[in-house]
Amino acid sequence: MTTATRPRPTTTTFHVERLTCTIGAEITGADLGEIATDDALFADLRALLLEHKVLYFRDQNLTRSQHVALAERFGPLEDHPVAGSDPDHPGLVRIYKDLDSPPEHFENAYHCDATWRENPPMGAILRCVESPAVGGDTIWVNMAEAYRRLPASVKERIAGLRARHSIEASFGARMPVEQREALHTRFPDAEHPVVRTHPETGEQILFVNSFATHLVNYHTADNVRFGIDYAPGAANLLHYLISQAAIPEYQVRWRWTPNSVAIWDNRSTQHYAVQDYWPAVRKMERAGIVGDRPF
Known part of the structure; x- marks a missing residue:
């Protein structure tokens, strides 16, 4: 594009x-x-x-x-x-x-705000x-740069993949079950592309973070030969992608x-509020x- x-x-x-x-x-x-x-x-x-x-x-x-x-x-x-x-x-x-x-x-x-929203x-x-x-600094990360510097083989592998993002599994995790379920009813899990396009600049952006729970369309014949390719294979891939935000070369830290x-x-x-204070x-x-x- x-x-x-x-x-x-x-x-x-x-x-x-x-x-x-x-x-x-x-x-x-x-x-x-x-x-x-x-x-x-x-x-x-x-x-x-x-x-x-x-x-x-x-x-x-x-x-x-x-x-x-x-x-x-x-x-x-x-x-x-x-x-x-x-x-x-x-x-x-x-x-x-x-x-x-x-x-x-x-x-x-490391997270984008509220990716559990549609x-x-x-x-x-x-x-x-x-x-x-x-103390109390905040780190921000350039996720367009994180995508740009992924290996070509990984870019090919994740093209077209989508991930589920959840408020229930994050903010809701500490709530009593009834309250957590009510939160999920108000905000059902949202599904987003793993790589999104910036609507103003056209940049490709790696768009998974700590709100992402799993890949929703990974289990296909091309990706899964045996069960291990899906579990833990899909989770390992998602973890690898989320971990890109922790690379210092993509970051800035503000006091x-x-x-x-x-x-x-x-x-x-993405950003990360350092809680050391x-x-x-x-x-x-x-x-x-x-x-x-x-x-």
Whole structure:
């Protein structure tokens, strides 16, 4: 597939510093509150996001209303069925970890947000309210690069494969059975291609993560000669694909400070919140943006 031409920033005085060779840029000279209300500035921001996949900003004195307004420039916001939203700002999820709520081990796995949805988020904007003096970093991964550098034989093997993604097996696992089943009824497992196409850039992206439970169309005559080819063969292949996110060459790591902000493209990245800081306090607020159905 031909890669679409990406728009280039043309009107701003943003200073853009690449953070690694493959992903991430820190932007200075930008006021996100102003960008939320300016069409030209927002167009430049969106172009930079497509280019770098995750953008970072420091010293942004955003109000919650400005945070939501900026995210809504990308599209409608979505709630989270487990974490919930700020009561005054629907779609703004408060991820607060303090002495009364030690870290739960959902975020410290490489994942795209909410791939258990039929339409996973397009992206998100995450603002740091309070951070530990040390620790609590977040890692992002370029999954287009992860796909590009797969061996040709693996690319051929996974072409056309699809995977099932589950909230029941992740957030629901700690719930009583009745509550877990109710969650599954509200959000049945979603099925997505193992390799998706970015709807704006045309990039091919490796699209399996810790929400993926199994490959749904692997058991064919071409793939399975004996039972071992399917079990554990299919699971081993899925594990290998998911593990690509842990390769440092595809990653960028960001140290949070209060009022720093990250904006990422959830279609082409994964992330991992490092939980090395408790009992220090880490308070974050995230606006997730409704996305499209992967193809």
